[in-house]
Amino acid sequence: MNQNMDWYEIRKFKDNVEALEGFFLEMAANEKRIRAYGLHLALQLDSSKGGLAAIKSFTEDLSRIRRIASYIDRTIGQELESMMGDGLLLQQLPIVALHLRLCEARLASKVRHAVSFTALIRAGMATLLTKDSIFADNKVSLSNITISLARLRGLVTILDDILLGRRLEDNELVTPSNVDVSIVLLDIDSALAALESAHSLTGSQREQISIFLKEAKEELASPRPSWTKILGALVIVATITGGIADAPSAATNIRHAVEYILGASVHKPSTKSISAPSDSGEHAKTLTIRT
Numbered sequence: 001m002n003q004n005m006d007w008y009e010i011r012k013f014k015d016n017v018e019a020l021e022g023f024f025l026e027m028a029a030n031e032k033r034i035r036a037y038g039l040h041l042a043l044q045l046d047s048s049k050g051g052l053a054a055i056k057s058f059t060e061d062l063s064r065i066r067r068i069a070s071y072i073d074r075t076i077g078q079e080l081e082s083m084m085g086d087g088l089l090l091q092q093l094p095i096v097a098l099h100l101r102l103c104e105a106r107l108a109s110k111v112r113h114a115v116s117f118t119a120l121i122r123a124g125m126a127t128l129l130t131k132d133s134i135f136a137d138n139k140v141s142l143s144n145i146t147i148s149l150a151r152l153r154g155l156v157t158i159l160d161d162i163l164l165g166r167r168l169e170d171n172e173l174v175t176p177s178n179v180d181v182s183i184v185l186l187d188i189d190s191a192l193a194a195l196e197s198a199h200s201l202t203g204s205q206r207e208q209i210s211i212f213l214k215e216a217k218e219e220l221a222s223p224r225p226s227w228t229k230i231l232g233a234l235v236i237v238a239t240i241t242g243g244i245a246d247a248p249s250a251a252t253n254i255r256h257a258v259e260y261i262l263g264a265s266v267h268k269p270s271t272k273s274i275s276a277p278s279d280s281g282e283h284a285k286t287l288t289i290r291t
Helices: 003-029 031-037 039-044 048-055 058-072 074-085 088-113 117-128 133-138 142-169 181-195 203-220 227-241 248-264
Strands: 271-277 284-290
Touching: 003 031, 003 048, 003 058, 003 142, 031 039, 039 048, 039 088, 048 088, 058 074, 058 088, 058 142, 074 088, 074 142, 088 142, 181 203, 181 227, 181 248, 203 227, 227 248
Parallel strands: none
Antiparallel strands: 271 284
């Protein structure tokens, strides 16, 4: 099992689950309007962009994460398998995804064929007023899907914490002394400088970033820094800055710091070569042993 790859897979899936949960929560909050005017209304919600992007590969991603979980923590693996069997996430959620795609396709088709501004308005209204059948006979429950996504997010968060903890606590693989603190500090300071000109940051986002980066810098200055706290703070900041369009270098610097810490703190196995006699005893064979 490649722990580096698994950790990034889990981290990415966790972000997608959070985006989906936010989308379905907003749809559930507007369910009466969506039932009245059609599922097309969901495409206009603020969380729709992230939710639609995450929903495309959700089924495949969940199956892959379940396989990874079975190696990391058997209990979480079983919980994920149980969730996959209850039908909400692998049956109801894909139904919603399909109808959302149909809504997008209908609107795109009508817009392409609209020859005037009046026709364009009529096309949009016709699509908006097209009723969807997913709510008929209680085929889909947005509230129940949202609850399942919240439960899934909790499991994936625990899985993420377990895997990160293992990577940092395994003394044979991790040696934080290999990390050059000045490189990490330079990445943090570069990110902070880039964020100064980011006008799209909200006040709460700036406060969060400031708190987490301050914590990371304080730990880096400590004689015995907590790498769990440092990585945790940097990963959170990377998540926040990842969506900032006017300061892409900030997210790049933070990701570099995370990748550098993880890469620099992993031992590359050394090799020793010894000679062993062949079956005939005439020639020597070289064997390589990893230590």
